[in-house]
Amino acid sequence: MTFSSRKHRVSTQLTVIALTLALAACGSSTPTDGADSAAGEDAATEGGLSGEVLVDGSSTVFPISEAMAEEFMAENPDVRVTVGVSGSGGGFEKFCAGETDISNASRPIKADEMELCEEAGIEYVEVPVAFDGLSVVVNPENDWATCLKPEELGKMWEPAAEGQVTKWNQIRDDFPDSDLALFGAGTDSGTYDYFTDAVTGEEGESRGDYTASEDDNVTVQGVESDAGALGFFGFAYYEENKDSLKIVEIENSDGDCVTPSVETIADGSYNPLARPIFFYVKKEALETKPEVAAFVNYHLDLANEYLIEEVGYVALPADIHERVVARVEEMTTGSIFEGESSVGVKLSDKL
Amino acid sequence: MTPSNLPKPPELASDASEFNINLSKRYRLDAVFATLTWLAVVIAIAILATLLSDVLGDGLGRVNWQFLSTFPSRNAERAGILSALGGTIWLMITVAIIAFPLGVGSGIYLEEFAEDNKLTQIIEININNLAGVPSIIYGLLGLQIFVRLMEPLTGGRSILSGALTLVLLILPIIIVSTRESLRAVPDSLRFAGFALGATRWQVIWEQILPIAFPGILTGTILALSRAIGETAPLIMIGALTFITFLPENLQSPFVVLPIQIYNWISRPQAGFHENAAGGIIVLLAVLLVMNSFAVVLRNKLQRRV
Numbered sequence: 026m027t028f029s030s031r032k033h034r035v036s037t038q039l040t041v042i043a044l045t046l047a048l049a050a051c052g053s054s055t056p057t058d059g060a061d062s063a064a065g066e067d068a069a070t071e072g073g074l075s076g077e078v079l080v081d082g083s084s085t086v087f088p089i090s091e092a093m094a095e096e097f098m099a100e101n102p103d104v105r106v107t108v109g110v111s112g113s114g115g116g117f118e119k120f121c122a123g124e125t126d127i128s129n130a131s132r133p134i135k136a137d138e139m140e141l142c143e144e145a146g147i148e149y150v151e152v153p154v155a156f157d158g159l160s161v162v163v164n165p166e167n168d169w170a171t172c173l174k175p176e177e178l179g180k181m182w183e184p185a186a187e188g189q190v191t192k193w194n195q196i197r198d199d200f201p202d203s204d205l206a207l208f209g210a211g212t213d214s215g216t217y218d219y220f221t222d223a224v225t226g227e228e229g230e231s232r233g234d235y236t237a238s239e240d241d242n243v244t245v246q247g248v249e250s251d252a253g254a255l256g257f258f259g260f261a262y263y264e265e266n267k268d269s270l271k272i273v274e275i276e277n278s279d280g281d282c283v284t285p286s287v288e289t290i291a292d293g294s295y296n297p298l299a300r301p302i303f304f305y306v307k308k309e310a311l312e313t314k315p316e317v318a319a320f321v322n323y324h325l326d327l328a329n330e331y332l333i334e335e336v337g338y339v340a341l342p343a344d345i346h347e348r349v350v351a352r353v354e355e356m357t358t359g360s361i362f363e364g365e366s367s368v369g370v371k372l373s374d375k376l
Numbered sequence: 377m378t379p380s381n382l383p384k385p386p387e388l389a390s391d392a393s394e395f396n397i398n399l400s401k402r403y404r405l406d407a408v409f410a411t412l413t414w415l416a417v418v419i420a421i422a423i424l425a426t427l428l429s430d431v432l433g434d435g436l437g438r439v440n441w442q443f444l445s446t447f448p449s450r451n452a453e454r455a456g457i458l459s460a461l462g463g464t465i466w467l468m469i470t471v472a473i474i475a476f477p478l479g480v481g482s483g484i485y486l487e488e489f490a491e492d493n494k495l496t497q498i499i500e501i502n503i504n505n506l507a508g509v510p511s512i513i514y515g516l517l518g519l520q521i522f523v524r525l526m527e528p529l530t531g532g533r534s535i536l537s538g539a540l541t542l543v544l545l546i547l548p549i550i551i552v553s554t555r556e557s558l559r560a561v562p563d564s565l566r567f568a569g570f571a572l573g574a575t576r577w578q579v580i581w582e583q584i585l586p587i588a589f590p591g592i593l594t595g596t597i598l599a600l601s602r603a604i605g606e607t608a609p610l611i612m613i614g615a616l617t618f619i620t621f622l623p624e625n626l627q628s629p630f631v632v633l634p635i636q637i638y639n640w641i642s643r644p645q646a647g648f649h650e651n652a653a654g655g656i657i658v659l660l661a662v663l664l665v666m667n668s669f670a671v672v673l674r675n676k677l678q679r680r681v
Binding site: 081084087088090091092094095098105106107108109110111119122124239240241242259261262264266332335336337 | 448449450524532533614615617618619629639641642643645646649
């Protein structure tokens with residue numbers, strides 16, 4: 026730097042100064058904005074509710090919480106709803122430590138998490154909030170895999186398939202002899218837990234040699250670019266990528282081949298890959314914090330059901346919805362799944 | 377530099393012919409090495425350019441005043457980055473205020489005051505080791521100590537907890553770079569100072585620090601640049617993802633740019649991917665401003681010496 030020409034240095038400095046000023050401009054106006062909106066919040070106390078609602082947990086449920094919180098806060102400007110994403114498991118850890126009011130989960134609470142909550146004396150109400158249909162997709166060039174049985178998916182994904190099942194014709198004899206490449210959710214996610222449970226019968230057990238990612242868009246891109254690929258992810262990702270991927274029908278328990286859609290997920294005919302997603306609300310918060318109760322009721326209000334569909338999930342059918350509302354009103358604590366997974370469980374039977 | 381620019385090997389007598397062969401070989405080696413280093417630079421620049429053009433192409437359309445001044449939303453077009461930008465600025469200022477005196481102070485003590493004994497050697501090795509610990513480990517530590525044990529002070533999952541966690545993460549880097557800068561100052565200057573009757577403090581303050589300061593500053597800024605991009609430890613200590621107010625004090629909950637970007641990029645809707653690219657541009661701009669600030673400071677200080 027010491028021997029660079031003066032002219033050069035001046036121009037560098039000018040650029041730097043300009044940039045600094047630009048940031049200073051952003052920086053100084055930022056707090057003002059905040060102050061303005063804070064003042065606005067103080068002025069508007071129409072709802073009468075105030076306080077904080079602390080939500081954390083699954084990234085699958087996050088878009089629903091975000092949409093609900095956004096609209097809820099527009100109506101109740103004095104309530105502050107914050108949503109974190111630390112995964113279903115991470116969410117329960119905080120929830121059972123008493124750090125959050127609501128915990129989002131893409132799977133039912135597990136037995137060890139129930140114990141953790143019990144030790145801390147935290148009682149909770151389990152609220153199924155929507156359905157998601159795990160969608161199995163292949164490359165558009167794949168013209169053979171139109172309908173697969175869960176057992177066939179199991180054949181591809183089970184731990185024993187590692188290094189062994191590498192060709193499509195090993196799945197079904199009339200499939201061509203082309204390479205099979207698998208893409209899916211990472212092992213930490215509730216999506217992975219559910220999928221493995223549904224197709225291999227063992228929760229969290231699968232082959233290790235597949236492309237795992239916490240970001241489902243990686244699965245989208247992987248399947249898009251590999252003719253022999255197969256992947257799975259939440260329904261919303263399929264909806265957004267319909268044009269570049271081919272959906273695989275799944276043979277349900279009645280022996281019909283079913284495509285995931287809003288209708289088939291809601292009426293239960295898309296099984297076993299349709300799953301309920303949940304949030305768990307602390308009973309104490311529901312009783313003592315009116316803003317938490319209001320937020321939960323906002324979730325369950327039929328007028329807000331459109332928000333669930335807007336972010337790519339399937340709202341609960343009317344009969345289940347009714348029972349969920351009753352459950353919240355009566356503050357029925359505990360989990361209907363008793364620590365087990367939700368695969369093969371009909372919500373309408375259990376509630 | 378091309379080989380043709382190089383001076384021709386001089387004609388040598390036949391009895392020194394083995395030198396002649398070696399010489400042309402050495403020139404060739406020189407040229408090969410120059411090409412290799414040039415290639416390294418080209419590859420690095422090409423990668424950076426691809427990355428930048430990709431991100432700018434995707435996100436530049438999204439970066440406008442509305443994007444900078446609104447809070448996140450379920451609707452990609454209405455979503456903005458205000459809470460993340462505010463959180464990042466708050467966090468980085470707090471980190472800088474805590475990490476700079478602590479790190480530079482430790483560095484000066486270890487390099488200038490501490491005696492070279494077993495204890496300082498153990499401390500030294502540990503600091504170097506800490507620089508290589510994965511950031512998520514600091515997140516776990518921060519969760520237990522700053523969020524849970526020190527909750528009355530930090531307010532739990534707050535800016536202060538996040539800042540302290542990041543301070544732990546970058547302290548080793550600041551300490552090591554401070555020591556390197558001090559070590560680069562020739563000992564003759566120290567001896568000259570002592571010979572004139574200056575105390576140790578006077579020598580350090582008047583002689584050594586002004587010379588070492590630009591280096592110390594560079595190290596600190598590099599460390600802060602690392603902290604600004606960290607996601608894992610902050611998710612661990614419970615930084616949020618959806619938050620529609622700006623931090624008001626050190627105990628406020630917060631979100632930072634990398635977390636917001638990560639959240640957007642993993643969403644199914646393409647609109648959010650554009651937002652993520654926009655967020656990356658904002659993050660790059662903040663980084664650039666920070667680094668430029670350091671360059672200005674360094675140039676200013678360098679001229680004084």
